[in-house]
Amino acid sequence: MNHPTEAVDPNRAAAPEAIVPEPQNTTPCTTSDPVIVVRDATATLGARPVLRGVDLTVRRGEVVALLGANGSGKSTAVRSVIGQVPLTGGTVELFGTPLRRFRDWARVGYVPQRTTAAGGVPATIREVVSSGRLSRTRLGLPRKADRAAVDRAIALVGLADRAKDSVDALSGGQHQRVLIARALASEPELLIMDEPMAGVDLASQEILAETLREQVALGTTVLLVLHELGPLEPLIDRAVVLRDGCVMHDGPPPKALGQHALPGHDHVHPHAASEPVRTGLLS
Amino acid sequence: MEFLTPPFMQRALIAAVLVGVIAPAVGIYLVQRRQALMGDGIGHIAMTGVGLGFLLSTSPVWMATAVAVVGAVTMELIRWYGRTRGDIALAMLFYGGMAGGVLLINLSDTGSNANLTSYLFGSLSTVSSEDITAIAVLAAFVLLVTVGLRRQLFAVSQDEEFARVTGLPVRVLNLLIAVTAAVTVTVAMRVVGLLLVSALMVVPVAAAQQITRSFKVTFVLSVVTGVAVTLAGTITSYYQDVPPGATIVLLAIGVFIALTLLAAPLARIRARRRETADERCTLEVPATRPAADDAPVRPV
Numbered sequence: 001m002n003h004p005t006e007a008v009d010p011n012r013a014a015a016p017e018a019i020v021p022e023p024q025n026t027t028p029c030t031t032s033d034p035v036i037v038v039r040d041a042t043a044t045l046g047a048r049p050v051l052r053g054v055d056l057t058v059r060r061g062e063v064v065a066l067l068g069a070n071g072s073g074k075s076t077a078v079r080s081v082i083g084q085v086p087l088t089g090g091t092v093e094l095f096g097t098p099l100r101r102f103r104d105w106a107r108v109g110y111v112p113q114r115t116t117a118a119g120g121v122p123a124t125i126r127e128v129v130s131s132g133r134l135s136r137t138r139l140g141l142p143r144k145a146d147r148a149a150v151d152r153a154i155a156l157v158g159l160a161d162r163a164k165d166s167v168d169a170l171s172g173g174q175h176q177r178v179l180i181a182r183a184l185a186s187e188p189e190l191l192i193m194d195e196p197m198a199g200v201d202l203a204s205q206e207i208l209a210e211t212l213r214e215q216v217a218l219g220t221t222v223l224l225v226l227h228e229l230g231p232l233e234p235l236i237d238r239a240v241v242l243r244d245g246c247v248m249h250d251g252p253p254p255k256a257l258g259q260h261a262l263p264g265h266d267h268v269h270p271h272a273a274s275e276p277v278r279t280g281l282l283s
Numbered sequence: 284m285e286f287l288t289p290p291f292m293q294r295a296l297i298a299a300v301l302v303g304v305i306a307p308a309v310g311i312y313l314v315q316r317r318q319a320l321m322g323d324g325i326g327h328i329a330m331t332g333v334g335l336g337f338l339l340s341t342s343p344v345w346m347a348t349a350v351a352v353v354g355a356v357t358m359e360l361i362r363w364y365g366r367t368r369g370d371i372a373l374a375m376l377f378y379g380g381m382a383g384g385v386l387l388i389n390l391s392d393t394g395s396n397a398n399l400t401s402y403l404f405g406s407l408s409t410v411s412s413e414d415i416t417a418i419a420v421l422a423a424f425v426l427l428v429t430v431g432l433r434r435q436l437f438a439v440s441q442d443e444e445f446a447r448v449t450g451l452p453v454r455v456l457n458l459l460i461a462v463t464a465a466v467t468v469t470v471a472m473r474v475v476g477l478l479l480v481s482a483l484m485v486v487p488v489a490a491a492q493q494i495t496r497s498f499k500v501t502f503v504l505s506v507v508t509g510v511a512v513t514l515a516g517t518i519t520s521y522y523q524d525v526p527p528g529a530t531i532v533l534l535a536i537g538v539f540i541a542l543t544l545l546a547a548p549l550a551r552i553r554a555r556r557r558e559t560a561d562e563r564c565t566l567e568v569p570a571t572r573p574a575a576d577d578a579p580v581r582p583v
C-alpha cells in the first residue's frame with residue numbers, strides 16, 4: 001500500500017483546492033499526490049522502542065483516523081510527522097518534501113493532545129488562537145486578513161461570543177475547541193489532530209464534526225488520532241490501527257469498535273438526554 | 284517636588300523608572316513559562332560577574348552582564364539537552380555562582396563587604412551618569428525585544444511545541460528571552476539588588492493577573508505597577524531612611540495584596556454585567572425536546 005507513485009510533480013501542487021466533485025468521500029481519491037508519507041519509521045523514547053517500522057500515507061483530501069490502545073504510539077507517530085519526535089530510522093515527507101527540508105509550516109495545522117492551553121499568565125481565546133496565525137505572519141505584523149482569519153477560526157468552533165474571555169475560564173471541551181481554532185487560524189491544507197474529541201461532549205463533537213466537514217469539503221487533508229469514531233465516522237475515509245508501535249490495520253474504518261461503536265446514523269437523537277439514566281443504580 | 288533637585292536623585296529616579304518598566308516586561312514571559320524563579324537564578328550567577336569585575340578592576344556592571352548572559356544561556360541549554368537532571372544542574376549554577384562571587388570579591392583588594400552589600404541589595408544613590416547611559420542602552424534593547432516580539436514570545440511561552448510547528452525560530456526566541464532576562468537582572472541590580480531582582484520581575488505580574496483576563500492588559504498593568512512601585516519606593520527612601528530596594532519590593536507585594544482583595548468584588552461585578560445580558564436559566568418542559576441543545580451538561 002505504500003510506495004505510491006512517486007512521480008508527483010515536485011513543483012508547486014497545482015490546485016490547492018483539489019475538491020472532489022462529489023462531496024461525499026466514499027473512496028479516497030486514488031491518484032492524488034500524497035501529503036504525508038511515512039516509511040518504515042522507528043523511534044525510541046527513553047530506550048524504549050515506541051515506533052517499530054510504521055508506514056503511513058495520507059493523500060490529498062483524505063481523512064485518516066489513527067486508532068489504537070493507550071500507549072500504542074499514536075501520539076508519537078503523529079508527533080514524528082511534524083518533527084517533534086526524532087526518528088531513529090525511516091523517513092517522513094510532507095507535501096513531497098523530506099521533513100528536514102520542510103519549511104512551509106503555514107500549510108500544516110496541529111492540535112496537540114492536551115487538556116489545557118493555559119500558560120502561567122492570563123490570555124484570551126483570541127490571543128491564543130492568534131498564535132496559530134504566526135506560521136503566516138512569522139516575525140512580521142498581522143494584517144487585516146490575518147485578523148479576519150483568526151476571527152473566522154474562532155467562529156468556526158462556535159466561540160465567537162467568548163473570544164475576549166480568558167482561556168482559564170473555559171471547560172475542558174471548550175479548551176479543546178480553542179486548540180482546534182488555533183490550528184485552523186493559519187488556514188492549513190493539512191490538519192493533524194491528536195485526540196481532538198477528548199473530553200468534548202456529544203453536542204460539541206457534532207459542532208466540531210460539522211466544522212471538520214466544511215474544511216474537508218474545501219479540500220483539507222486530515223490525519224487525526226481518535227479513540228472512538230463518534231460523530232466523525234461518516235467523514236473518515238480510512239483508519240490506521242496501531243498496536244505496540246506497529247500498523248495492525250490500514251483500510252476502511254473498522255465497523256466493530258466494541259460496545260462504543262458509534263451508529264453513524266444515530267447521532268441525530270439527543271443521546272445526552274438519556275445518558276444520566278444509565279447509572280445502573282436506578283435501573 | 285523637592286526630591287527632584289539633587290542630581291543623584293534625578294539619576295536614581297531615571298534608573299528606577301527604567302527598571303520598573305523592563306523588569307515586569309521580561310518577567311511576564313518567565314511567569315508565563317512557569318520559570319518565575321529564573322530571574323533569581325540569574326541574579327545568583329551575576330554575583331560571580333560582580334566578583335570578577337572587582338578582581339580584574341573592571342566595571343562590575345559589565346562583567347556581571349557578561350557572566351549573567353553566559354549563565355542564562357547555559358540554563359537554556361540545560362533545559363534543551365538535560366531534561367532529566369535539569370533542576371540539579373540549575374542548583375549547581377545558582378549556588379556555584381553565588382559562592383564564586385563571594386570568593387572572588389574576598390580575593391580582590393578593592394572589593395569589601397560594603398561593596399558586596401551594595402550589589403546584593405542595590406544602591407540607588409551611587410548611580411553615576413555613565414551608569415545611566417548603560418542602563419538606558421540596555422533598557423532600550425530589552426524593550427525592543429519584549430514589546431517588538433511580543434506575539435512571537437507569547438506563542439513560544441504559551442506552548443513551545445506548537446510554536447515549533449508554526450515554524451517560528453523557537454530556539455532563537457528562547458535564547459533571546461534568556462539573554463534579555465540576564466540583561467534585566469544586571470540593570471536592576473543597581474536599583475533593587477541581586478537578591479531582590481526576581482521580585483520586581485515576578486510580583487508586578489502576579490499582582491496584575493489577579494484582575495486581568497488578557498495577556499495584553501496583564502502586560503500593561505504589570506509595567507504600570509512596576510513603574511509605580513519603583514518611583515514610590517525611591518521617593519520614600521529619599522525622605523525616610525529606608526533602603527530603596529526593600530521598600531520597592533514591599534510596595535509591590537502591597538499592590539499584589541490590594542489587587543487580590545479587589546479580584547473577588549471585580550469578578551462579581553463582571554458576572555452581574557453578564558447576567559443582565561443573558562437571561563437566567565429557565566427550566567425546560569421535557570415534552571418539548573429542543574432541536575439543537577448547544578450546551579447540555581456534560582455527563583461525566
Ligand SMILES: Nc1ncnc2c1ncn2[C@@H]1O[C@H](COP(=O)(O)OP(=O)(O)OP(=O)(O)O)[C@@H](O)[C@H]1O
Nearest residue numbers: 045046048050068069070071072073074075076077
Ligand atoms: N517522554 C517519554 N519517555 C519515555 N517513554 C515515553 C514518553 N512518552 C511516551 N512514552 C511511551 O511511548 C509509548 C507510546 O506513547 P504515545 O504517547 O505515543 O501513546 P498513545 O498511543 O498516544 O497513547 P494515548 O492513547 O494514551 O494518548 C507509551 O508506551 C509511553 O509509555
Ligand SMILES: [Mg+2]
Nearest residue numbers: 074075076113
Ligand atoms: Mg496520545
